Amino acid sequence: MKHKGKATSFDIAHYAGVSQSTVSRALRNSPLVNEETRRKVHEVAAKLNYKVDKNASNLRTQQSSTLALLLFEDPTTDESQINPFFLSMLGSITRACSKEGYDLLVSFQSSSQDWRADYEDSHRADGIILLGYGDYLDYQSRLQQLLEQDTKFVCWGAKVDGRPDLTVSCDNYGGGQLAAQHLIDQKRTDCAFIGDASHHSPEFFARYQGFKDTFQAKGIQLNERKIANAISTEDSGYHATKSLIANNVHFNALFAASDLIAIGAIRALQEAGIAVPNDVRVVGFDNIPAASYVSPALTTVQQNTTLAGQMLVSNLLSLIRGETVESTLLPPNLIVRNT
Amino acid sequence: MKHKGKATSFDIAHYAGVSQSTVSRALRNSPLVNEETRRKVHEVAAKLNYKVDKNASNLRTQQSSTLALLLFEDPTTDESQINPFFLSMLGSITRACSKEGYDLLVSFQSSSQDWRADYEDSHRADGIILLGYGDYLDYQSRLQQLLEQDTKFVCWGAKVDGRPDLTVSCDNYGGGQLAAQHLIDQKRTDCAFIGDASHHSPEFFARYQGFKDTFQAKGIQLNERKIANAISTEDSGYHATKSLIANNVHFNALFAASDLIAIGAIRALQEAGIAVPNDVRVVGFDNIPAASYVSPALTTVQQNTTLAGQMLVSNLLSLIRGETVESTLLPPNLIVRNT
DNA sequence: CCACTATCTGACACCGGTGTCATAATGTGG
DNA sequence: CCACATTATGACACCGGTGTCAGATAGTGG
Structure with a gap:
């Protein structure tokens, strides 16, 4: 009874006493097949632990689900x-x-x-x-x-x-606006941005634009010197922030283009004896799981x-x-x- | 020239002026096919942007890579x-x-x-x-x-x-040993365990066993009251630790069966005014990315x-x-x- | 009782490759 | 020049399903 290899629809057909075509129809619950026959086929299929061969099925139907x-x-x-x-x-x-x-x-x-x-x-x-x-x-x-x-x-x-x-x-632009508005509400208008303010990464660029434009609408111009480039890693954020600090750039708020960057930035700030959030408020982007675990817990723009x-x-x-x-x-x- | 739908090996055969069999062989670099023919076939295939149909191929060869x-x-x-x-x-x-x-x-x-x-x-x-x-x-x-x-x-x-x-x-058992040995080296022998000390999760159980046995080998018995059950979430670790604290259970070290549990535990400890690591040292398990971002950074058993x-x-x-x-x-x- | 429809089933071609076999073309030695 | 091995190719069956078509059977109305 036990076949070598997997059972095929022909095996089911054999044991159920019907044709292979009928097996195929029965298993896909075609309305063309008699209720009684369908039951029988399903029963045999279950007993032989039959599973439709997806390769054959996909080949015929020309789609793969x-x-x-x-x-x-x-x-x-x-x-x-x-x-x-x-x-x-x-x-x-x-x-x-x-x-x-x-x-x-x-x-x-x-x-x-x-x-x-x-x-x-x-x-x-x-x-x-x-x-x-x-x-x-x-x-x-x-x-x-x-x-x-x-x-x-x-x-x-x-x-x-x-x-x-x-x-x-x-909406990366809108996210940048949210971050800016939050910092403005907190009266922190001397802002640094860490990420990528060039067009290189369209996402980071849009976040930066929304951020910058919101400040500009309030008559505040972001200082070019307070922008540092970073890719989305903790390490990159750390080093970018460190270089800002080393260059004696001052700011009381920081918008990071991603949470990983923000986490790295916070580490750099803390190492330099700069208190977060007292001296510098930080806003990240993404709301990755770690954002809520770090301390202080990271304020961030969530992507759903x-x-x-x-x-x-x-x-x-x-x-x-x-x-x-x-x-x-x-x-x-x-x-x-x-x- | 542009076909409706994707090109098949027959199309390649047609344009290359050979049979479909030869196309199949040529594309798989069979040694049976002439160098010149192979080149020609590859060239036509590239031009038509031909890709082998995996469904057909898998069906025939009975494997899917x-x-x-x-x-x-x-x-x-x-x-x-x-x-x-x-x-x-x-x-x-x-x-x-x-x-x-x-x-x-x-x-x-x-x-x-x-x-x-x-x-x-x-x-x-x-x-x-x-x-x-x-x-x-x-x-x-x-x-x-x-x-x-x-x-x-x-x-x-x-x-x-x-x-x-x-x-x-x-080696979960060995990992538990590492954690225990580390705490013993730090002279922290009054330990709590948060995880699952029953057989329910074999991994957590093995970690617990390795931990317990190492202490036992030093003549130190883990106190049953200092064991709390938790599943591997931050929240579960938080609540388990909170209930220990609420029950006035004292300890100067804590071994968590996973990092998420450990992170939750640290939060509970800090909220209760218990300093980490001064009052309680914590060791986690897994070395998830967040482990290095939390503060204080989590000591943990790494799984590679x-x-x-x-x-x-x-x-x-x-x-x-x-x-x-x-x-x-x-x-x-x-x-x-x-x- | 016949014509006609509705319901159900089987035979068969087909999807696009892979592997086997037969055969043609070419080369080699006696 | 023939026997034979070597190389390269095409014809064809096959993988295991799906969809189409034809035909068998049962049911209905005149």
């Missing part, structure tokens, strides 16, 4: 740590996929050469989610390529003018990762179904803690 | 947060997979009913990695089922006697997640290839910080 997630990070990041913000996005995307009945293929783009966006071409996935800060290598030209190949994909991250790709992102994951998945599925979808901008949220 | 990762957490955990330790394992597993040329399917087991370990049965994956603390629902009986179905899988977590599954885990991910993948691949593999025990590592 699978999405692919491409996760890429700043190439200068060492390989041991992954930005916790992306990890929590990963978690919410996984959950959203499974809620929609899709599987998720995950892939890191750790080195430049293995840009593996061919999941759709090879019929492994019906669509692709791109997750990462958009300053990765020749990101732009690669997106262009995907568009030309008519690959279905959604990007996490800032919408860039003139790029017709579908994106889901946090659960919603973001759901929107990425549902927008992508709409796109795949051929519906017209608009890029989505999610409202950020200020979490006031102790910095 | 894909592994599946089942991530399950304590069912009481709310769905928004995922244990950061598992996230970093996820990261290292993803990297290890891609290094081996395998893709990774990720799935959360958030609710009880959707135990989807059928990735192998449905030929979606060649093997399965199970990741989670082993107190998930009727975990044991489900493993038994996988074994009976001859599914290829590896578990992260404690090796349980009499269970013939392949595991990779940290990079190595763990590599071992899980390589052991699973060995198992799939039919080689005999032994369960692996990874050495833990004490990271002394400021608690």
